[in-house]
Amino acid sequence: KQEVTQIPAALSVPEGENLVLNCSFTDSAIYNLQWFRQDPGKGLTSLLLIQSSQREQTSGRLNASLDKSSGRSTLYIAASQPGDSATYLCAVNNSGYALNFGKGTSLLVTP
Amino acid sequence: NAGVTQTPKFRILKIGQSMTLQCTQDMNHNYMYWYRQDPGMGLKLIYYSVGAGITDKGEVPNGYNVSRSTTEDFPLRLELAAPSQTSVYFCASRSRGQSGEQYFGPGTRLTVT
Numbered sequence: 106k107q108e109v110t111q112i113p114a115a116l117s118v119p120e121g122e123n124l125v126l127n128c129s130f131t132d133s134a135i136y137n138l139q140w141f142r143q144d145p146g147k148g149l150t151s152l153l154l155i156q157s158s159q160r161e162q163t164s165g166r167l168n169a170s171l172d173k174s175s176g177r178s179t180l181y182i183a184a185s186q187p188g189d190s191a192t193y194l195c196a197v198n199n200s201g202y203a204l205n206f207g208k209g210t211s212l213l214v215t216p
Numbered sequence: 217n218a219g220v221t222q223t224p225k226f227r228i229l230k231i232g233q234s235m236t237l238q239c240t241q242d243m244n245h246n247y248m249y250w251y252r253q254d255p256g257m258g259l260k261l262i263y264y265s266v267g268a269g270i271t272d273k274g275e276v277p278n279g280y281n282v283s284r285s286t287t288e289d290f291p292l293r294l295e296l297a298a299p300s301q302t303s304v305y306f307c308a309s310r311s312r313g314q315s316g317e318q319y320f321g322p323g324t325r326l327t328v329t
Binding site for chain 2: 109139141146147148149150151153194196202203204205206207208209
């Protein structure tokens, strides 16, 4: 059974810092990996989708990398802003249909 | 496009009552899903569907039922609600194929007392 772990569980940084969120998974036979953002009391917003054949994807200040062989992905956020404060979820697709989610990293960016 | 919509946004049920959570998507996606999210936990899959008329159980299906009569709609039925079903429920969809991006609805917050 695929296990997805996100470290750290919570993170607080001052505005302007670059930061890295980590995601690890136990079964490297994946189709893709998706990073989501969740604001309190809200739904999930897709940030980046990395296919198994890709090494990284970029969108604005966000860069996600994937190392299938080691079972790791990172989400890099450049020049963090208070508006980046949210919970970030990593989800792995290794069945071809549903996602396996980590428990998330709660990020607080302070002014 | 509205994407994935869910109703209601909030609901309080008494133990033993029943209700249906509605989910509709307007992206013509074949795959639809129901997840639940408990505090401090990741999302867990309840049921999914790969197309109209086809549904299958996920990780935590007990106490729930689904149907998929059209491509657009995927309702989740709770029979005999229990406090353990207090959770936030998310519906999601994606296009055909094994590598598509999943899109989520805004969620339904359900409390069973």
